[in-house]
Each structure stands twice: as C-alpha cells, then as structure tokens.
Amino acid sequence: MGYFDAASSAPLHPVARQALLASLDEGWADPARLYREGRRARMLLDAAREAAAEAVGCRADELVFTSSGTRAVHAGAAGVLAGRRRVGRHLIVSAVEHSSVLHSADAHEAAGGTVTQVTVDRGGSVDAAGYGDALRPDTALACLQSANHEVGTEQPVAEVADVCRAAGVPLLVDAAQSLGWGRVEGGWSVLTGSAHKWGGPPGVGLLVVRKGVRFAAQGPADERESGRAAGFENVPAIVAAAASLRAVRAEAAQEAVRLRELTERIRARVPREVADVEVVGDPRRRLPGIVTFSCLYVDGESLLHELDRAGFSVSSGSSCTSSTLTPSHVLKAMGVLSEGNVRVSLPFGAAEEDVERFLGALPGAVAAVRRTLGAPEPRAAVRDDVLVVDSLGKRCPIPVIELARVIGDVPVGGLVRVLSDDEAARLDIPAWCEMRGQEYVGEEPAERGTAHLVRRLG
Amino acid sequence: MGYFDAASSAPLHPVARQALLASLDEGWADPARLYREGRRARMLLDAAREAAAEAVGCRADELVFTSSGTRAVHAGAAGVLAGRRRVGRHLIVSAVEHSSVLHSADAHEAAGGTVTQVTVDRGGSVDAAGYGDALRPDTALACLQSANHEVGTEQPVAEVADVCRAAGVPLLVDAAQSLGWGRVEGGWSVLTGSAHKWGGPPGVGLLVVRKGVRFAAQGPADERESGRAAGFENVPAIVAAAASLRAVRAEAAQEAVRLRELTERIRARVPREVADVEVVGDPRRRLPGIVTFSCLYVDGESLLHELDRAGFSVSSGSSCTSSTLTPSHVLKAMGVLSEGNVRVSLPFGAAEEDVERFLGALPGAVAAVRRTLGAPEPRAAVRDDVLVVDSLGKRCPIPVIELARVIGDVPVGGLVRVLSDDEAARLDIPAWCEMRGQEYVGEEPAERGTAHLVRRLG
Numbered sequence: 001m002g003y004f005d006a007a008s009s010a011p012l013h014p015v016a017r018q019a020l021l022a023s024l025d026e027g028w029a030d031p032a033r034l035y036r037e038g039r040r041a042r043m044l045l046d047a048a049r050e051a052a053a054e055a056v057g058c059r060a061d062e063l064v065f066t067s068s069g070t071r072a073v074h075a076g077a078a079g080v081l082a083g084r085r086r087v088g089r090h091l092i093v094s095a096v097e098h099s100s101v102l103h104s105a106d107a108h109e110a111a112g113g114t115v116t117q118v119t120v121d122r123g124g125s126v127d128a129a130g131y132g133d134a135l136r137p138d139t140a141l142a143c144l145q146s147a148n149h150e151v152g153t154e155q156p157v158a159e160v161a162d163v164c165r166a167a168g169v170p171l172l173v174d175a176a177q178s179l180g181w182g183r184v185e186g187g188w189s190v191l192t193g194s195a196h197k198w199g200g201p202p203g204v205g206l207l208v209v210r211k212g213v214r215f216a217a218q219g220p221a222d223e224r225e226s227g228r229a230a231g232f233e234n235v236p237a238i239v240a241a242a243a244s245l246r247a248v249r250a251e252a253a254q255e256a257v258r259l260r261e262l263t264e265r266i267r268a269r270v271p272r273e274v275a276d277v278e279v280v281g282d283p284r285r286r287l288p289g290i291v292t293f294s295c296l297y298v299d300g301e302s303l304l305h306e307l308d309r310a311g312f313s314v315s316s317g318s319s320c321t322s323s324t325l326t327p328s329h330v331l332k333a334m335g336v337l338s339e340g341n342v343r344v345s346l347p348f349g350a351a352e353e354d355v356e357r358f359l360g361a362l363p364g365a366v367a368a369v370r371r372t373l374g375a376p377e378p379r380a381a382v383r384d385d386v387l388v389v390d391s392l393g394k395r396c397p398i399p400v401i402e403l404a405r406v407i408g409d410v411p412v413g414g415l416v417r418v419l420s421d422d423e424a425a426r427l428d429i430p431a432w433c434e435m436r437g438q439e440y441v442g443e444e445p446a447e448r449g450t451a452h453l454v455r456r457l458g
Numbered sequence: 459m460g461y462f463d464a465a466s467s468a469p470l471h472p473v474a475r476q477a478l479l480a481s482l483d484e485g486w487a488d489p490a491r492l493y494r495e496g497r498r499a500r501m502l503l504d505a506a507r508e509a510a511a512e513a514v515g516c517r518a519d520e521l522v523f524t525s526s527g528t529r530a531v532h533a534g535a536a537g538v539l540a541g542r543r544r545v546g547r548h549l550i551v552s553a554v555e556h557s558s559v560l561h562s563a564d565a566h567e568a569a570g571g572t573v574t575q576v577t578v579d580r581g582g583s584v585d586a587a588g589y590g591d592a593l594r595p596d597t598a599l600a601c602l603q604s605a606n607h608e609v610g611t612e613q614p615v616a617e618v619a620d621v622c623r624a625a626g627v628p629l630l631v632d633a634a635q636s637l638g639w640g641r642v643e644g645g646w647s648v649l650t651g652s653a654h655k656w657g658g659p660p661g662v663g664l665l666v667v668r669k670g671v672r673f674a675a676q677g678p679a680d681e682r683e684s685g686r687a688a689g690f691e692n693v694p695a696i697v698a699a700a701a702s703l704r705a706v707r708a709e710a711a712q713e714a715v716r717l718r719e720l721t722e723r724i725r726a727r728v729p730r731e732v733a734d735v736e737v738v739g740d741p742r743r744r745l746p747g748i749v750t751f752s753c754l755y756v757d758g759e760s761l762l763h764e765l766d767r768a769g770f771s772v773s774s775g776s777s778c779t780s781s782t783l784t785p786s787h788v789l790k791a792m793g794v795l796s797e798g799n800v801r802v803s804l805p806f807g808a809a810e811e812d813v814e815r816f817l818g819a820l821p822g823a824v825a826a827v828r829r830t831l832g833a834p835e836p837r838a839a840v841r842d843d844v845l846v847v848d849s850l851g852k853r854c855p856i857p858v859i860e861l862a863r864v865i866g867d868v869p870v871g872g873l874v875r876v877l878s879d880d881e882a883a884r885l886d887i888p889a890w891c892e893m894r895g896q897e898y899v900g901e902e903p904a905e906r907g908t909a910h911l912v913r914r915l916g
C-alpha cells in the first residue's frame with residue numbers, strides 16, 4: 001500500500017476497530033441516563049476519559065471529548081479568549097498554525113480582537129523570543145502547534161510555554177500531529193488533539209483545559225462534557241479513540257526509530273535522484289514520519305496525479321493544488337519554494353518496500369510532468385538593458401520555468417524582469433533565486449501584474 | 459429486552475452496523491483529497507448525502523452533515539439569525555422545544571436578541587394562530603419541533619409554516635423525533651435531525667437549509683460541509699446514518715401501526731391498573747412509539763429505580779430526577795402533573811411480550827414507591843378557618859401527599875393552605891386539584907416559601 005498521507009488522516013488502527021465494534025453494542029445509550037444501558041455507556045465514557053488523560057498527562061476532569069480536532073481548537077480558543085476578556089483581546093499565533101487556529105484568529109479579529117502572527121525561520125520553527133516580543137499586557141492567549149502538519153517541524157513548546165507563563169498568559173497547544181508519538185512536555189495551559197490522526201475513528205477530538213485557566217464556553221449552553229462540547233456523546237468512537245491512543249503509544253518509541261530512518265532515506269535520496277529539488281522543514285527537530293520537498297518546474301497537482309497513477313497517495317501544499325490557487329501559508333511563511341510541493345507522511349507500520357517503490361517511481365513522475373510543462377517557449381524581449389519575460393496569464397510553475405530558460409541569455413550582472421500576475425510567483429521566484437545563487441532584486445508594480453527583477457550573479 | 463427509551467437514543471440498527479463496518483475500511487480517508495482513498499471517501503459521502511436528501515425530501519446541496527442533532531440546531535438557528543439580522547433580531551420558539559432550541563434562544567437573548575415563547579395546550583400542542591400572534595416585523599426566525607420528545611405530541615408544522623411563509627419568516631423544524639417515521643410535510647425552511655434517534659450511530663446530525671433562505675454560518679470559517687459544519691467529516695458514521703434512515707423508513711409504515719397499538723394499550727391500561735395516574739400528551743396527534751404518564755404520590759427517580767430493577771429502562775420528566783430539581787419545562791408548559799412522570803418510548807421492533815411484562819410490573823413498582831413515601835404523617839394545624847399543612851423543606855411528591863391526606867379533614871368549601879418551598883409544588887398542586895376536582899385558589903408569598911391555597915369542592 002502506498003498511502004503516505006497519514007498527516008491528513010490515518011487508517012483505522014486494528015485496536016480502534018475492535019474497540020469500536022465492542023462499544024457499539026455496549027455504549028450506544030445515553031450516558032446521562034440512570035438505567036442499566038445508560039450506566040454502561042457512562043462507565044465506558046469514564047474509562048476512556050481516564051485512559052486519554054493518562055496518555056495526555058492531565059487529570060481526567062481537565063479533558064473533554066469534542067467531535068473533531070477542529071472543534072477542539074475552535075472551542076478552546078474561544079473559551080479562553082472569552083474567559084480572559086477582562087485582561088484584553090490580544091491573541092498570538094504562529095504563522096504556520098493549522099487553519100483551525102488561523103480561522104479562530106480571523107474570527108477573533110472580525111469580532112474586534114487583535115492578532116499577532118509570530119514568524120518562523122526557513123525551517124518552519126518559531127523561537128521563544130518571538131513569542132516574548134509579541135506578548136503585551138492585554139494578551140489573552142497564545143497558540144502554538146506542537147509540530148507542523150505540512151513540514152513536520154517540531155516547535156519549542158516548553159520554551160514558549162515558559163515565556164508565556166512568566167507573563168501570566170495561557171498557551172494553547174494544537175497537538176494534532178504529535179499526540180500519537182508522546183505527551184507534549186512543558187507548562188502548556190490548553191491542549192487539543194484529533195483521534196483520526198493517530199488511528200482512531202473520525203468524529204473524536206479532545207480538549208484539555210488545565211485547572212486554573214479562566215475558561216468561558218461559548219455558544220448555546222449544553223450540559224454534556226462539562227459544558228464544553230455540545231451534543232450527544234459519541235461513546236463508541238470515544239472508546240475506540242482512547243484505545244487506539246494507548247495502542248499507538250505502546251509502539252511509538254520503536255516505530256519512531258523505524259519511520260525516522262525511512263524519512264531520512266527520502267530526505268537524502270530525493271535531492272540526489274531528482275534534479276532541482278528543495279527538501280523543506282527542520283532537518284533535526286521534526287516528527288518521525290513526515291518529509292516534505294518541492295520540485296522546481298513542476299506543478300503540484302500534476303505531480304500528485306502522476307504519483308496517484310503509480311499507486312502513491314501524498315498531499316501537496318503547492319499553489320497549484322489548492323482550490324484557492326494560493327500557495328500553502330506554511331511554505332509562504334517559511335519563504336521556501338512552493339511549486340511542485342510534495343508531503344510524504346508515513347502511517348504507523350508503513351512498509352520499507354513501499355517507500356523504496358516510491359523512491360523508484362518519483363524521478364519518472366517528476367520528469368513526466370516537467371516534459372509536459374517544458375513545451376512553452378518564453379517570449380523574451382530585450383528592453384533597454386533588461387531582458388523582459390512576459391508570463392502574464394500563466395500559472396505556477398510556468399513563470400519560474402520561463403525565468404530559468406532566459407537567465408543564461410543576460411550577462412552576469414544583467415537583469416531579467418519577469419512580468420507575472422500569479423500570486424505564487426511572489427514566493428517561487430525569490431525561492432528559485434536562493435536555490436540557484438541568483439539575486440532577487442525585488443518586485444514593483446507593472447502595467448499589468450507585478451514585475452519581478454532578478455540579477456544574474458553567475 | 460426492556461429498553462423503552464428510544465426517544466433518548468435508539469440501539470444501532472443492524473443495517474447501520476453493517477454500513478459502518480464496510481465504510482470504516484473504505485471511507486476513513488480525507489474526502490477533500492484527490493488520491494484514490496480520498497476519492498473513495500468522497501463518493502461514499504456524496505452517496506450518503508443523496509440518500510439522506512431523498513429521505514428528507516430536499517436537494518442534496520441543501521443538506522449538510524453535522525456532528526450531532528444539537529449541533530445542527532445550534533448552527534441552523536445561529537446561521538439564520540445572523541443571515542437575517544437586517545430584518546431584525548426577534549426569534550419565536552414554542553415553549554416545549556428541545557433544550558438545544560431553547561438554549562439557542564437563551565444565547566440569542568444574551569446577545570441582545572428578543573425571544574417570544576408560544577404556549578401550548580394541555581396536550582402539548584401549539585396552534586398556528588399562536589405563531590401568527592407572535593410574528594412581528596422584526597422576526598428573523600421561528601422554530602417548531604415536528605413532534606415533542608417528552609410526550610410524543612405531533613405539532614401542526616405545515617399550518618405554522620404557512621403562517622410564517624405568509625409573513626416571509628423562515629421556519630426551522632427540529633425533526634429529531636420524527637424523521638425516522640417520515641418526511642416533514644409543509645413549507646419549512648430549515649430542518650434538523652439526529653441519526654442516533656433513528657438507529658444510526660452517534661456523531662451524526664443533519665442540517666437542511668432550503669435554497670433562498672438567508673444563511674450566514676457562525677464561528678470560525680471551515681471549508682467542509684459547505685462551511686456549515688466545521689471539522690473533518692465522519693464519513694463512516696455518515697454512511698451508516700444514511701443507510702439506517704433508508705432502512706427504518708422502509709419499515710416505518712408497518713411498524714407505526716404495530717407500535718401505535720402497543721402504546722394505545724399502555725395509554726388505556728395504565729390508568730385502569732394504577733390508581734391516580736394521568737396520561738399526558740395529545741391522544742390522537744402523536745408519534746407511534748411514545749406514551750407518557752404521571753403518577754400521583756410518587757417521585758420519578760424512585761420509580762425509575764424500581765423499574766430498572768425489574769429490567770425496564772424508561773426516562774422521566776419528573777422534577778425528582780433532574781439534577782436541577784426543576785420539573786420538565788415541557789410538562790410545566792402543558793400544565794400537567796409532573797410528579798411520578800414516566801416516558802415510555804418504544805424502539806423499532808419492541809416486542810409485545812416486553813410491553814406486557816412492563817404493564818404487569820408497573821402497578822407493583824408504583825405501589826412500592828408509594829409505600830415508602832406514605833410514611834410521613836402530615837403536620838397539620840387548624841389556623842382560623844384554614845387548615846395549614848407545613849411541607850417546608852420537603853420535596854416532590856411529599857407536599858401533594860400531605861395535601862391529599864388532609865383535604866378530607868376540612869368541610870366542603872373549607873380551605874387548605876400548603877406551605878412549600880419546593881418549586882415542583884407550584885405545578886403539581888394545581889395539577890392535583892384538576893385531577894381531583896378541587897379548586898386551586900392560588901398562591902401567595904408566605905413567611906418562608908410559598909402558600910398554596912386549595913378549596914375543598916367535594
């Protein structure tokens with residue numbers, strides 16, 4: 001099996017499946033009821049909460065089950081922001097958070113709050129000083145993922161938590177990508193997770209709020225899950241989620257070593273075997289199973305189709321796959337190449353031979369896409385001392401391909417002016433310059449679109 | 459099996475179980491992804507949406523899946539109220555709606571909106587004229603359940619929808635209790651449902667918004683389910699929910715006749731075989747499987763325990779079981795007896811012999827509770843021409859028991875003054891008077907608690 005998109009959703013763990021089946025029979029009734037079937041559901045729910053709390057490293061009464069990780073983030077952020085409203089309405093997030101966090105921030109801003117985005121380095125990592133600089137007397141909440149979902153970079157959560165704690169500001173940690181691998185260390189205040197990322201069933205998230213954190217649940221009142229997650233409890237799925245979290249944790253240490261070796265192999269061999277590739281994400285502080293790279297002169301969607309035809313399921317943060325046609329906000333914040341982007345995220349138990357098959361198939365897939373796209377000839381014209389490339393109306397990765405075709409036509413020190421109205425070019429032309437050792441001079445408004453100026457250095 | 463609480467949650471239908479198992483293997487991936495596993499999940503999701511839309515009687519693109527019926531109500535009400543905010547902020551609900559609707563109304567009021575509650579008759583039914591009277595130029599939304607969850611009374615949805623439509627006001631119908639039995643007829647605008655009420659798995663609700671209804675989804679943005687239900691789609695559970703809805707609908711007409719005969723039997727025999735019982739809810743316009751009655755001189759919680767020991771699982775809207783110690787808002791709005799309240803809601807396939815066993819066990823269970831409670835002697839004292847019963851500090855059903863003990867001690871035309879600080883007495887003493895043909899004169903503040911004045915008529 002070539003399913004390499006575990007960071008989106010992991011296949012159901014066998015333990016989860018078994019627990020789900022058993023609790024469909026035992027746990028379908030309303031756990032709020034006092035009769036036999038209700039008491040049985042309540043016992044299952046309580047036991048699942050104990051197990052999940054033990055895995056997270058919190059008290060059972062600090063943990064509630066939500067209907068998804070997204071809901072956990074929405075409810076957690078809204079609850080702390082409302083609970084600490086008297087302190088102020090300032091929210092801090094990193095620039096590379098999951099969309100559930102960034103959309104919570106947007107909603108907060110739309111409701112009159114203010115938001116500071118902390119930048120990341122080229123590896124995708126924040127540093128604690130960045131959070132320290134962002135803290136203000138009116139900061140109600142800071143959010144930081146435990147590890148990035150697109151490039152696998154692990155964040156310095158404990159250090160950031162210390163900085164926040166010293167200022168009396170709670171830190172919400174979106175632990176969706178890392179919870180299967182282990183507890184989140186450090187003095188965080190709120191934590192969220194998503195069961196289908198660790199092999200649990202869909203329909204279960206978790207929200208942990210440490211005692212002492214001011215929290216005011218938002219939305220209509222509902223007595224279930226301590227008033228923090230409205231709606232009938234999904235006991236069978238919750239039982240399965242908790243069981244699979246324990247199961248993956250038991251295998252985590254050993255599996256981490258194995259998957260890390262496989263992703264190391266991809267990190268090392270892809271740039272050797274495919275020309276013009278940039279591997280992105282922090283090379284050391286990273287999750288075991290995720291590796292991400294970008295291929296010049298390739299559009300992500302075509303490459304995904306090629307790989308799918310070859311039997312491999314991966315995802316892409318490339319501008320060319322998203323329905324909005326804007327590049328991944330994560331790659332953008334890191335300032336790395338977004339075109340031809342591929343994220344490989346190995347599920348627990350991914351087979352070595354499948355990874356080898358993938359490494360064997362990738363060069364051909366990239367070459368096929370490049371062949372298709374290589375056709376268009378750049379319409380270049382020398383204007384004064386500048387070579388102008390008109391890429392107006394063309395989408396990623398064509399502008400970069402056209403730039404690469406003509407850079408040799410100007411003398412060293414000469415300029416190429418690429419006219420483009422593609423949003424992705426803003427990101428990819430500077431990234432290409434960095435990869436190729438050319439100078440990105442800057443951009444300026446043109447009669448149509450934007451002109452990107454590149455100086456040939458060598 | 460004596461599980462008679464289907465109105466809370468129905469056991470999983472065999473078809474749902476089978477569909478869930480199959481789609482756990484086929485539908486665990488992210489339906490937004492373009493690779494094979496994602497396309498498969500998308501196909502399952504699309505097919506489930508088509509099937510559910512057909513069962514509801516709407517277009518597939520009008521229906522989204524939520525994580526519960528409660529979430530569907532919260533999202534539906536909030537979305538229409540926001541979408542029609544320019545019209546005004548007035549909301550109409552019936553007094554007997556499910557708590558998810560009433561809590562939405564509370565939240566709306568807390569946010570500055572206004573709410574009108576439409577009253578019901580003694581059978582629990584609204585009438586269209588009540589909604590007509592409540593409509594105002596600034597009415598943004600009206601809500602009405604298709605049938606009541608506590609007493610089974612079916613509401614005149616089509617008539618109310620006509621009245622609302624004539625005023626240009628959308629009607630949201632909470633169809634949680636009736637959707638397994640059939641489509642909701644009439645010109646409603648928004649409809650909500652809950653899969654675990656029809657034998658689907660927990661974790662799935664549905665929200666239908668007719669084309670043309672102004673709707674602005676609330677909360678942080680999320681691209682899933684047309685932006686109306688945030689979080690990763692629970693495809694396996696959705697597939698199971700849609701499959702079981704089709705399955706129960708195929709059996710509904712036949713099963714309705716069978717269950718109606720069984721609940722008719724309960725309606726007729728309980729008052730014959732147990733003294734001092736009031737059957738509540740509309741005797742004709744009612745769901746097939748629900749029957750509710752209240753027993754004088756009994757507390758609901760003790761009776762539920764007695765019945766649970768005898769192997770029967772039922773619920774109660776009695777003041778004595780709720781954690782808040784206030785009687786069910788439904789029984790209160792109907793003005794019927796709340797003490798010793800029992801709701802029997804038969805699941806699909808409930809066996810006749812189990813119903814007969816229940817009818818056999820009930821008189822003994824009621825008698826046992828009455829025996830235990832019958833012990834306290836009323837402390838009565840004649841003050842002027844009024845017999846005073848001091849029930850201060852005593853909870854439902856003791857005040858009514860003490861009243862019943864002494865009513866014969868005053869002459870016809872004489873007064874009994876019951877002192878009580880129990881909230882339920884407000885409801886139960888007038889209800890007892892109506893059942894017993896005595897006159898409830900009214901209540902007045904006393905030195906402690908409230909004095910209820912009752913005149914002996916016969």
